[in-house]
Amino acid sequence: MPQITEPSLAYAQQKDREDKLQGFRSRFVFPKREGGEMIYFCGNSLGLQPVSAEESIRQELIDWRELAIEGYWKARNPWMTYPQTLRGPLARIAGCLEEEVTVMNALTVNLHLLLLTFYRPTPQRYKIIMEAGAFPSDQYAMETQVKWHGFDPKDAVIEVAPRKGESLIREEDLMAAIEREKGSLALVLFGGLNYYTGQVFDMATITAATHRAGAVAGFDLAHAVGNVPLALHDWGVDFAVWCSYKYLNGGPGAAGGAFIHQRHVQDKTLVRLGGWWGNDSTSRFQMDHQSLSSGQATGGGLGGFIPKPTAEGWSMSTAQVFNMACLRASLAIFEEAGIERLVAKSRELTGYLASLLESLEDGAFRVITPAEPESRGAQLSLHFGAAGRGKIIQQQLMDEGVVTDYREPGVVRVAPAPLYNSFEDVYRFCHILRQLL
Structure with a gap:
């Protein structure tokens, strides 16, 4: 203008x-x-x-009052599939397939959970590249993740900073860091938009360079989702996480979001922490699972986790219905606008x-x-x-x-x-x- x-x-x-x-x-x-x-x-x-948030919460209170346990199946918005009703609007905002996105937990919890899958360091490949001046929770997460795996953050975490006297990170400096560390690089974890400067990073270019280096590309989209154009599927991003209380207007403490690319959600061999909500819904309640130790069927024994072939395969616990109701109201407005x-x-x-x-x-x-x-x-x-x-x-x-x-x-x-x-x-x-x- x-x-x-x-x-x-x-x-x-x-x-x-x-x-x-x-x-x-x-x-x-x-x-x-x-x-x-x-x-x-x-x-x-x-x-x-x-x-509309007040009415959205009121409806769940009414269904809880009048239906109790049957609300999981008979509520106006059945609780058993509540997160799935949010996938369509979120997929359009994030630029991805519905199967690639879900709502669960909170941002930093989701970041740690997905790092358990996508940060699998070896003695040769263990380094993480991130932006200097990232939001503190991301810094804490990277620091503690590398410590968890037995590495020293001073060696394993590489921060790309603006040049002296400048405020913004230059793309060529990030590309140079990825090229320089490609032999030892395991993960690039950047914010889609830097919270302090408001700089949007070229996520497509970052992802492509990261993959050429043989590493995983992940993003914290807390300040980007619902704010800037996203095309996570087409860019080939491996995973992304975000909160829902900023531009998505989900309210304080709203359930966070997670994206996992289609090529990963369909790979059931990927290591992850399992929970009943992430298990394949057709076998979720079957009690004839095999015991890992004996190989015999036991009531609720080990060895039966079959992850859903969607991003919900990383979910663990029951959907936080009340914590998603305001987000549902806001996403309806996003759909209309x-x-x-x-x-x-x-x-x-x-x-x-x-x-x-x-x-x-x-x-x-x-x-x-x-x-x-x-x-x-x-x-x-x-x-x-x-x-x-x-x-x-x-x-x-x-x-x-x-x-x-x-x-x-x-x-x-x-x-x-x-x-x-x-x-x-x-x-x-x-x-x-x-x-x-």
């Missing part, structure tokens, strides 16, 4: 009138202050509550924000998020150089009724989500920020 040299409220309101997705704003509940709605630019930390239309609006909305901010910077801050629309999502990271200045600005914005968030060191993250944010929100935010500066 060209720079708006004379921003006006009338222009923003006209853009909202032209926006065919503007009606979805009323489907969400905004926090209020002094009787008025706050400007909410924090969907990259916690998405807003869909209005369409991820392609949302991405298109997001690029226009974020471009408008970038244009207005350009006239405000004047040395007070700098936008460290990539300028290219395809290299960012619905987030711009404003870096305030002065010590403590960013944190002060973030609190002042909150006092003025604008919700953003602050991340050390010195960054205020501004995330205009296309499902519920408007051009007028962007205009008002920039007007308030101008006054504060």
Whole structure:
């Protein structure tokens, strides 16, 4: 979008009138202050509550009250197959087949569970490449995984960092690291979108380079899913995990998501931790399993785990129905809006924000998020150089009724989500920020 040299409220309101997705704003509940709605630019930390979420939870309470155990089969949304009802919308958001995606657990739990399958280090191949400045949970997961396998994180975990004086990771530096370590590389684990800078990584290129090196490609999509275009199946990604409470609006603690490529879900020989929910549904309740020690049939003995030939084969425990109900409500809205239309609006909305901010910077801050629309999502990271200045600005914005968030060191993250944010929100935010500066 060209720079708006004379921003006006009338222009923003006209853009909202032209926006065919503007009606979805009323489907969400905004926090209020002094009787008025706050400007909410924090969907990259916690998405807003869909209005329909309350009814979605109420329905499960009704079915539990009236059906009890029969709710597993007779509820309006039968609990036994509840996660499967979410696969279609998620597959369209993630760009994959329905059999490749499931909802279970939480992000870091899923990351550890899938690493048990996809990080199988040997004395020769044991190294992991990840982004420097990844979200701490990913850093902790990689550190403890390599320790679990008896390796030293200082040797086994390689972090690719921005060059000195730069904020973004250069693709050529990542490619060089993969090429350099290809003889000892077991896994490349990157965020699809860096939480701090908002940089989107070229997941297709990363995956191809990783496979050429003979390693596994995995991604943490916490800040990418529901935000940027994804084509996990076509890119050949081995696995990915994400949370559902950011752009997917599943609510605090919502069940996370997992993707496992078709070539892996159909391979029943892959090592994984088994549980009754991941077992083939046709034999789940059969009690004539063979004992591993005696080879004889026993009631509930060992040796009978047959994983489902889908991503659900990595599930372990009963579906968290109440923890999925809000996500179900939000995904219905995604289906109606369409991820392609949302991405298109997001690029226009974020471009408008970038244009207005350009006239405000004047040395007070700098936008460290990539300028290219395809290299960012619905987030711009404003870096305030002065010590403590960013944190002060973030609190002042909150006092003025604008919700953003602050991340050390010195960054205020501004995330205009296309499902519920408007051009007028962007205009008002920039007007308030101008006054504060």
